[in-house]
Every structure is written in structure tokens, then in C-alpha cells.
Amino acid sequence: MATDDQPANLKxxxxxxxxxxxxxxxxxxxxxxxxxxxxxxxxxxxxxDDAGERAFQAGSHFGDVESVKATSExxxxxxxxxxxxxxxxxxxxxLVNRSPYxxxxxxxxxxxxxxxxxxxxxxxxxAAFTNESH
Amino acid sequence: xxxxxxxxxxxxxxxxxPLYERHRALGARLVEFSGWEMPVQYSGILDEHRAVRxxxxxxxxxxxxxxxxxxxxxxxxxxxxxxxxxxxxxxxxALYSQILRPDGGTLDDLIIYRLGEGRYMVVVNAGTMxxxxxxxxxxxxxxxxxxxxxxxxxxxxxxxxxxRALAILQPLTETxxxxxxxxxxxxxxxxxxxxxxxxxxxxxxxxxxxxxxxxQVGVLWDxxxxxxxxxxxxPAGLGARDTLRLxxxxxxxxxxxxxxxxxxxxxxxxxxxxxxxxxxxxxxxLVAEKAQGLRRKLxxxxxxxxxxxxxxxxxxxxxxxxxxxxxxxxxxxxGKPIGMGYITSGGETTPGAxxxxxxxxxxxxxxxxxxxxYKRPRS
Numbered sequence: 001m002a003t004d005d006q007p008a009n010l011k012x013x014x015x016x017x018x019x020x021x022x023x024x025x026x027x028x029x030x031x032x033x034x035x036x037x038x039x040x041x042x043x044x045x046x047x048x049d050d051a052g053e054r055a056f057q058a059g060s061h062f063g064d065v066e067s068v069k070a071t072s073e074x075x076x077x078x079x080x081x082x083x084x085x086x087x088x089x090x091x092x093x094x095l096v097n098r099s100p101y102x103x104x105x106x107x108x109x110x111x112x113x114x115x116x117x118x119x120x121x122x123x124x125x126x127a128a129f130t131n132e133s134h
Numbered sequence: 135x136x137x138x139x140x141x142x143x144x145x146x147x148x149x150x151x152p153l154y155e156r157h158r159a160l161g162a163r164l165v166e167f168s169g170w171e172m173p174v175q176y177s178g179i180l181d182e183h184r185a186v187r188x189x190x191x192x193x194x195x196x197x198x199x200x201x202x203x204x205x206x207x208x209x210x211x212x213x214x215x216x217x218x219x220x221x222x223x224x225x226x227x228a229l230y231s232q233i234l235r236p237d238g239g240t241l242d243d244l245i246i247y248r249l250g251e252g253r254y255m256v257v258v259n260a261g262t263m264x265x266x267x268x269x270x271x272x273x274x275x276x277x278x279x280x281x282x283x284x285x286x287x288x289x290x291x292x293x294x295x296x297x298r299a300l301a302i303l304q305p306l307t308e309t310x311x312x313x314x315x316x317x318x319x320x321x322x323x324x325x326x327x328x329x330x331x332x333x334x335x336x337x338x339x340x341x342x343x344x345x346x347x348x349x350q351v352g353v354l355w356d357x358x359x360x361x362x363x364x365x366x367x368x369p370a371g372l373g374a375r376d377t378l379r380l381x382x383x384x385x386x387x388x389x390x391x392x393x394x395x396x397x398x399x400x401x402x403x404x405x406x407x408x409x410x411x412x413x414x415x416x417x418x419x420l421v422a423e424k425a426q427g428l429r430r431k432l433x434x435x436x437x438x439x440x441x442x443x444x445x446x447x448x449x450x451x452x453x454x455x456x457x458x459x460x461x462x463x464x465x466x467x468x469g470k471p472i473g474m475g476y477i478t479s480g481g482e483t484t485p486g487a488x489x490x491x492x493x494x495x496x497x498x499x500x501x502x503x504x505x506x507x508y509k510r511p512r513s
Contacts, residue, residue: 016135034135039163039373040180042464043442043471045494064494065135066442068179068463069373072135090440 007101011117012126013077018101021117026078029105030065030096033130038067041096044089046074046106047082055081055109058116062107065096078116080109151196152290152348153355160369168261170197172372179373183466186337186378190296191370192358195343196351199263199286201270203254206279210412212246212254215273217397217420219410223248228317228334230405233269234416238396238423242266243387245334247319255330255345257291259387273415290351294358295341295370295378297510302362303342307331311342325357336375338382338508380472381465383434383506389445389460390432390474398423399476401432401505430457430476433483434503435491441498443473448492449481449500456481456489465507472507 010018016034020027043066047054056062056076063074086105096104121129148171162173185191203212212220218231227248233241242262247255258266267284274282294303300311309322309331319332330345346354385391385400397406398420408421437443443462448455462473477483485504490497
């Protein structure tokens with residue numbers, strides 16, 4: 001049951017980050033459900049200046065998202081070297097709310113082990129997961 | 135993603151206001167607040183915040199507590215309980231004050247209305263209502279000519295706030311609203327429902343708070359939402375209430391005010407009347423504190439780098455901790471990251487002075503800012 005809320009070509013972590021793999025490049029963001037839970041996003045603390053210099057292990061902390069009401073940590077759903085950070089989010093953090101699967105993406109990583117994606121949830125499993133936890 | 139202060143989950147044991155079903159129907163996100171299941175937002179905190187600053191917002195504040203203090207002994211009783219001078223109130227006038235422990239620590243902050251000779255209504259915070267009621271009852275024991283009644287459950291309260299509040303409310307009542315001055319009230323009727331119409335609020339905007347019977351507050355809410363539609367009125371939740379009051383520099387009990395903090399430290403000296411001629415509870419402690427100098431002082435801070443300050447983050451200067459924030463966030467109207475917090479005696483508190491806020495261990499540049507951050511344009 002893929003919908004606009006959970007696109008079929010994405011994989012989801014239980015911490016509500018999504019991953020889309022194109023070749024060996026993984027694009028990462030947070031889910032529609034997550035941005036709704038957060039409410040208005042006003043600031044992102046991302047590894048802005050670390051592209052090409054840093055790698056993340058699956059499950060490791062890569063940044064923080066600040067909504068009007070709370071701070072939440074962000075975790076890498078897969079392991080890989082940091083390729084790029086979405087510069088648009090510096091001045092337009094609201095893109096995370098407006099387009100969580102599009103312009104609101106956060107990072108790209110060069111994945112070290114594509115098999116890690118198999119451990120993540122597909123759209124159906126994530127939809128069931130968010131229904132249970134909500 | 136993991137939220138460190140995410141919305142609490144609903145629980146069957148939480149209290150609900152008479153407007154609960156309306157909040158659900160409006161699509162509100164409900165969270166736990168002080169034992170109540172309350173709307174934190176409807177359309178979004180920023181949207182609601184903007185509505186209140188530019189047009190108007192409607193808040194459910196039925197969770198607040200109300201006590202009636204009545205009888206010939208009512209004035210003396212209140213004068214002994216609070217640091218502000220209740221004796222200066224005329225009929226239909228209100229006063230902001232606190233109740234203090236003997237050591238000066240703040241048990242709660244509250245508003246006292248004089249409704250008539252020997253007739254007062256005291257409005258207290260939801261989270262402290264039971265504690266406050268016990269405190270009032272304990273100190274009333276044995277007093278002559280004094281009747282205390284806890285009317286929290288049967289009292290409905292909604293706040294209509296924003297520059298269009300008067301225009302929205304006036305067609306619904308015969309009471310001439312422009313004649314009600316700030317921190318004054320009038321008994322009247324709104325859409326035929328008996329109310330105390332009070333020109334008070336917690337947003338930094340003009341506006342009214344309407345006290346009525348709990349069973350009638352739903353009709354009042356519906357009528358106001360309907361009447362305000364053309365003016366751009368939005369229902370607004372606790373999220374916007376918090377960002378609005380932070381910009382306005384208002385203390386929130388549990389943050390800027392606690393049992394460990396005195397009103398003098400909180401910058402509320404203007405509400406403390408040491409010379410009112412009554413030995414109120416906590417007076418000796420405040421006199422001594424004034425003589426010795428304050429142990430800490432409430433300040434505003436504004437980040438000069440990117441980041442979002444939050445409660446409990448340390449305030450530092452050259453690596454030395456000066457104090458900690460009690461509230462913070464991105465100020466929607468100002469578009470700046472701001473906070474309030476305490477700096478201990480000896481630390482820099484001059485507006486404009488450079489400090490840092492430690493955000494997840496990293497010092498982020500900030501300056502001490504004058505309070506309030508936001509003052510509404512006076513018309």
C-alpha cells in the first residue's frame with residue numbers, strides 16, 4: 001500500500017528516517033509522518049561542512065532537527081561516507097515540512113554495504129509501524 | 135529521529151476541558167499538559183502565532199484554576215498571602231501577583247480580580263491548582279468572615295487575543311468593550327451567556343479573557359470562532375501560547391518561576407509591595423534578599439549565530455558557566471532565536487553583553503537582550 005505519504009521506492013528506519021538508493025548513493029531524509037509529528041521545522045543542525053570528510057555508521061547520530069516545540073536527533077539509516085548536505089535547508093528549513101521526500105532531503109551518503117537496506121522497512125511495513133506507534 | 139521532548143501520549147487518566155470534543159473535531163493535536171489533555175496546535179504553531187499577532191486567536195484555558203475568596207475577611211486574607219497590594223484594587227480591577235513560601239520561593243503566580251466589596255476571584259495555574267488550594271485552605275483555617283470556594287471545575291475560560299479581538303467580540307455583547315481598561319473586567323453577557331469579560335491575556339497582544347459557566351463555554355467558543363472567521367481568527371493551542379508569551383517576556387510557572395525562585399529574581403519586583411503595611415508570607419525573606427543583593431537575575435538572550443536555544447542549556451562566558459536558560463526557541467514574530475534564563479550573582483547581565491549558549495556541548499554566540507523581546511505597536 002504505497003501512497004504519497006510512504007513512497008514505494010523508499011526504505012524506512014524505525015527512527016523515521018527514509019533512504020532512497022540510486023546506484024551506491026543513498027539519499028536520506030525524514031518521513032512525512034515524522035515531519036507531521038514535529039510540526040513546523042525552524043532549524044536544522046546538519047554536518048554542513050563535512051562532505052567528503054566524514055562517514056556515518058548505521059544508527060549513528062548525524063544531526064538535529066528543531067521544530068517550534070522540540071529538538072529531535074537524526075540517525076543515519078545506513079552506513080556510508082558523506083557526499084553532500086542539502087544546502088537549501090540552511091535558509092529554508094520549512095522544506096522538511098513541505099516536501100519531506102523531495103526538496104526536504106537532508107544528506108547523501110556513498111553506502112558501504114547496500115545489504116543494510118534489507119534490514120529497513122518498506123513502505124507497507126512502515127505504514128503499519130506508524131499506525132501501531134501512534 | 136528521536137524526540138527528546140516529544141508530545142506526550144494520551145492517557146485515560148488525563149483531565150479534559152469541556153471543549154475537548156471540539157478540539158478533536160478541529161483536528162487539534164492533543165498532548166499532556168499539567169495533567170490535562172490539551173491542544174498543542176491546530177493548523178500549526180507558526181500559523182497560529184502569526185494569527186494572534188496580526189489578527190486574532192482563540193485559546194482554551196479552561197484548565198486554569200479559579201478560587202472565590204469572599205467575606206469581610208477576604209481582603210486581609212489575600213493581603214497576607216500575596217506580595218502585591220490587593221487593597222489598591224477597585225471593583226472590576228485585576229492584579230498580577232504570586233504566592234510565596236516563607237523563604238520567598240514562588241509557589242505559583244496568579245491573577246486576583248476584585249469583583250465587588252469583599253468578593254475576589256483568584257486565577258491560578260492548572261499544574262499547581264491542588265497545591266494552591268491546599269495552601270489557601272491551610273491559611274484560611276480559623277479565619278473569621280471568610281469563605282473560600284474552589285470553582286475550577288465549574289468555570290470555563292477562553293482567551294480571545296490579538297489586534298482584532300475587540301472587533302470580533304463587540305458585536306456579540308452589549309458591554310462597551312473599549313471602556314474596559316487593561317487589567318480590568320466587567321460582568322456582562324456574550325451571545326447571551328453570562329461572562330466576566332476581562333481585558334487580560336498572556337500573548338503580548340490586546341485581548342479578552344472570558345470566564346463563564348463550564349457547561350456554556352462550548353457555545354461561547356463556537357460563537358466566537360464563527361464570528362471571527364471573517365477577521366481571520368484561528369483556534370490556537372499551547373504551542374503558540376508558549377512562543378507568544380516568550381516573545382512578550384512573560385514568566386511561565388515551572389520555568390522562570392519555581393519554588394526555588396523569588397519574584398525579585400524573576401524581575402517581578404514591580405509586583406512586590408514590601409511597604410504595603412502587611413507582613414505577607416515571604417516578606418522577611420524578600421527584605422533580606424533585597425538587602426543582601428539578588429542571588430540571580432532573569433535575563434533575555436538572543437543568539438547571534440544560528441541555532442535554537444532551549445530550556446536548561448547553560449549560559450556561559452569565556453568557558454565559565456553563568457547560569458542556564460529556563461525557556462527558549464525560535465521567536466516566530468522576530469525571526470530570531472531567543473531565550474530567557476538566570477544568571478547567578480556576579481555574572482554579566484547588561485543588555486548587549488556577549489555571552490554564549492551551550493547547545494549540545496558547543497558554545498553558540500549570544501547577547502544579553504532587554505526584556506520583553508516583543509512589544510506590540512500601540513495604536
